[in-house]
Amino acid sequence: MKRRIGMVVAVAAAAALVLGGCSTANSSSASSASGKPVEGGNLVIARSQDIISMNATDTFDNNSLRVMEQIMEPLFMVSNNGKTLKPWLATGYTISKNQLVYTINLRKGVKFSNGKTMTASDVKFSIDQDTKSGAAGWGFINAAIKEVSVVNASTVQITVSHPWGPLIADLSLFSNGIIPDNYGGKTEAAFYQAPVGTGPFVWDYWKKGQAVKLTKNPNYWQKGLPYLSSVTWTVVPDANTRKLQVQGNQIDIDDTPDWSTFASLKATPGVNAMTFPSTLMDWIAFNENRAPFNDVHIRTAISDAIDRNAMVKAVLFGNGTPAYSMLSPGTPYYDPNAGGDTYNVAKAKAAMAASSKPNGFTTTLLIQSGDANQASIAQIMQSELKVIGINMKIEQLDPTANKQARLAGNFDMSWNQWSMDIPDPDEWTSWAVNPKGGSNSAFTGYDNPKVIAINAEAAAETNPTKRAALYDQVQTITSQDAFIAYLFYSPYSYVATDQVKGFYVTPLGNYQLANVYKTK
């Protein structure tokens, strides 16, 4: 998914500021792009991890996605607020009366960086390849697509097997980014060694474990963009080193500094500590296949006993907001009045008294080892649950083993985090409330036929007003059921030198570097 406004950079920045200002961020939200953009320069972004692959159809790693999004673009682009879509490589679409056929008009005169003009057969090939990746890739996103057909060079038709509200949002996903038909005559593996797309930047090199570099696409279809001559993402695992590098002007942007680093950099002159509203939510899964978590009173009691404001203060150093819905504020159809449990010890004790374990019990919370944030969440919960008679132990497993345990249902309670990839709630709700969604209802075993039915209805609906009403119901019922305990929404954090202008991150985590420039 990419985001860019194709007009003047100042417009983008103004929008960014307005939209960014909607949320909690009280530090400078986006590096404002006032003044005349400067051409040229190499932007250096340091991150803790390297990229893995440039194959969008089977890569789930955010570090890789952020790079490939500068090279390959989708038909529709998510807007700055993360909730609406705008035509990108497409110029618009129409839906047939029976809601099954989408006719999509393509933008004319768009060229790949190899000089070839983008046509409908490239679009068909790209979407088909994504669909083919199936269960081992992002193919599930295209599950509703029955057929993609070429009408003429600048028109494609997508037929869905059943009415499907999220289709245009699905097409905005990076995995549906447009690449040349038949990989431009190369093998799949060879193509992704140096991918070709229509984006503002082109592949230069990748030194594994060290850096990946893209250079400017001089023939980009948006005239005058990008401003930068190149972008380099470097691998700097240690948060402290990244902090020192941005202070020493050795890098331009420190990607995801930890919150303690962030706090100290906020006060440093010459750098700009930025937060952007995200779709990230931390939550606790209750394993309903294990007693007593099949008891709604127990789940409610635990959820009521958690002081979310204290967690935001201790874990995020105040950079976030408590969560009271299964959807995050950056997700379309978010309902601020979903009625999620708030901190209320008296209510928690009453729920315990009414539960199957009025005298309390002993249980375990599963978290990932080596993560300071999760450790403090667990410690806070431990002391809070003690108050209502629950003796909670903390179990730590490394990330991969932890995921294995959650998938296998080997836990009582577990820490989790989710963020959205497309601007449509279905990606998360179908995963979270449907036991057949692949994750056994977000690892919980939660199975409420009413919620499942409403959620399915919402996915098949294409009218936004009707969808909103349905998703309101989903959010309210899931909150009443306390199938998970929502903890907090956290923003994305970035620290940049004050030379960097126009940098903006959408709630889905994407950033568009075409509009970014560096002052001297």
Place this chain on the structure above:
Amino acid sequence: MLHRLRFIPGRLVQSIPVAIGVTIIVFFMARLLPGNPALALLGQHATKASVAALSKQLGLDQPLWQQYLIFLGRLFQGNLGTSITYQMPVTQELAQAIPVTLSLLGLALLLSLVISIPLAALAAFRPGGARDLGVRGFTLLGQGMPQFWLGIMLILLLAVGVRAFPVGGYGETAGDHFYYLFLPALTLGITMCPTIIRSLRSSMINVLESEYVGTAKSKGSYGAALFRGHVLRNAAIPTVSVIGVNLGFLVGGSLVIEKVFALPGLGSMMINAIFTRDFPTIQGVTLFVAFFVVVVGILTDVVYTILDPRVDLSSKERA
């Protein structure tokens, strides 16, 4: 001289069973870890179905013994397999990371010798004197400082404060590499110093008390000439084995330094591979480290042989 190095081929042959043992341990130990690479690759979207589908695609659904035999078969052809995470030959990954780690170790060793030899000599010439106390204080301090802390302090002082060196990274050209490696090598070098200084100091004291040094002195050899010709060479022998053993450990120790200084070496490669369960990469790095330790062992003996003419490892009768 050369005939005394005839032990090398024999040593290499002896290391083959060691290598096979290492492959077995590494192969099966890595797979004892819960979770498989498919889980790591699929991120937050991992489902039972997608994990199963990807595992099959990666050949991880085959019986373990079969996977081991495939691994061994490839190994004999010099093929370490393909990294699961990066879909790139492990040999190619190693070829990028080995020079980084080896030059870091080499430079660290050089810097630590440059620091250690004069300090040890300073301390040994008057044991118990003020200089000796100073040097011994330094070794205590050196041993007490954690590597990562020393690294961060050196960055703060020489890279952020004075801006004489870069804050981490590896640079683009060969000249860059040397420049970028200097601070991490200095950090590693300083942490190597205490062991070297202690060993060198005590053997220098012994050598200085020995009769042949007395003889040399009586022949009129003093100062630097005495030190180079008689003291250092003889005192160095036990230190060589101390360094040899330590170099093996240092491959592991460089891991912390590589993280602090953002160097794309073997340590960072290994940590990532373990977290993502990238079995072929874990195997490749471990095999290389095993090979490295064997080679350092042999090299230690070679240096030994050169320093001390009495040592002859090639002939049992003469030993």
